[in-house]
Amino acid sequence: MRISGRRLTAVLTTLLVVTLAAGVTAAWSFGRHRSEPVAAIAQYQRGPIEDQSVRLSDQAAAHPRANDVQSVLQQYFDAINNRDYASWMGAVSSDQSAPQTEEQWTEDYSTTVDSNLAVMVISDEPLRARMMFTSEQDVALAPATLPVPCINWDITYLLSDQDGQLVLSGMDPSAQSMTACG
Numbered sequence: 001m002r003i004s005g006r007r008l009t010a011v012l013t014t015l016l017v018v019t020l021a022a023g024v025t026a027a028w029s030f031g032r033h034r035s036e037p038v039a040a041i042a043q044y045q046r047g048p049i050e051d052q053s054v055r056l057s058d059q060a061a062a063h064p065r066a067n068d069v070q071s072v073l074q075q076y077f078d079a080i081n082n083r084d085y086a087s088w089m090g091a092v093s094s095d096q097s098a099p100q101t102e103e104q105w106t107e108d109y110s111t112t113v114d115s116n117l118a119v120m121v122i123s124d125e126p127l128r129a130r131m132m133f134t135s136e137q138d139v140a141l142a143p144a145t146l147p148v149p150c151i152n153w154d155i156t157y158l159l160s161d162q163d164g165q166l167v168l169s170g171m172d173p174s175a176q177s178m179t180a181c182g
């Protein structure tokens with residue numbers, strides 16, 4: 001059967017409309033999921049605050065391991081803020097803790113206060129959490145590349161299971177930035 005004239009135009013128009021509708025639907029769906037972390041990050045108010053609890057964005061809270069991630073990150077930051085080396089050791093992998101003696105760790109974090117802790121995104125393969133937070137510290141103990149008393153961090157922590165417990169196993173060096181508070 002051969003289609004020509006008006007029928008051909010109608011068939012091609014219908015195919016074009018269906019294709020465009022599918023494309024628009026896919027773009028809307030993709031954009032809807034992608035915009036959540038961007039919106040949460042845009043709403044994040046940088047700078048130190050009194051609150052030292054780890055908060056989750058709506059997107060991060062929807063991840064199946066959100067509670068585990070929040071718990072280990074809370075332990076990690078509580079350990080730093082409370083100068084509790086033993087608790088910090090329990091929150092990080094043995095690879096992370098091995099090069100850190102208690103004496104060096106205690107000195108490095110002796111003036112650090114971390115606050116405004118927000119997990120923006122939790123992703124898989126490998127498990128990782130993008131976080132924004134503020135650290136205050138003595139300038140002498142600030143990173144050498146940004147020797148200031150207050151730093152806003154945007155950092156992605158890698159997480160893994162070790163001995164049946166979720167721990168921080170490193171940082172994604174390609175997903176890390178810091179800026180002076182101000």
